[in-house]
Amino acid sequence: MIEILLTIALIGIIASMTPPIVGVFSEQRDLVNATTITTHMLREAQNLATSGYLDSDWGVRIEEAGVTLYKGPLYSEDGLENINIAFSESIHTDATYDILFLQGTGIPTLSSTVTFFTQPEHERILFVNQFGAIMVETP
Numbered sequence: 001m002i003e004i005l006l007t008i009a010l011i012g013i014i015a016s017m018t019p020p021i022v023g024v025f026s027e028q029r030d031l032v033n034a035t036t037i038t039t040h041m042l043r044e045a046q047n048l049a050t051s052g053y054l055d056s057d058w059g060v061r062i063e064e065a066g067v068t069l070y071k072g073p074l075y076s077e078d079g080l081e082n083i084n085i086a087f088s089e090s091i092h093t094d095a096t097y098d099i100l101f102l103q104g105t106g107i108p109t110l111s112s113t114v115t116f117f118t119q120p121e122h123e124r125i126l127f128v129n130q131f132g133a134i135m136v137e138t139p
Helices: 002-051
Strands: 058-063 066-071 083-086 097-101 112-117 123-128 134-137
Touching (some): 002 058, 002 066, 002 123, 002 134
Antiparallel strands (some): 058 066, 058 097, 066 083, 123 134
16 A cells, blocks of 8 residues: 555656656747747848849848748838748747848848847857858857
8 A cells, every 4th residue: 555655656746847847848949949940031031132032132030029031121011022930939039130131142231149048048049140151059
């Protein structure tokens, strides 16, 4: 009888630790998804700009709600060519960024460093350098 009670107590202890562990893995997955989606959008904007598609520059707006691929030198919420992808609610960014790639060269107008993070301590940093190279780092 004591063995059964100890087994049940042990199962209860293990089960009580499961939700926090699952939450951590879920946040890490959301963080990887957000940086992967953003990296793909940046590369798509760069490819569209390099090819001169629709005779235009192409950019990416990164904000807490998600990422948007847009046509033209300035972001417009009503742009017909906009492609929007929302992030999980657990994802935050340190600011709103507009990264514009120039038509013909695909070179960004600015180097950028974007920090994605979840509460409390997970983060990934995305870099776009002056030549258009895109890198992700997990500190």
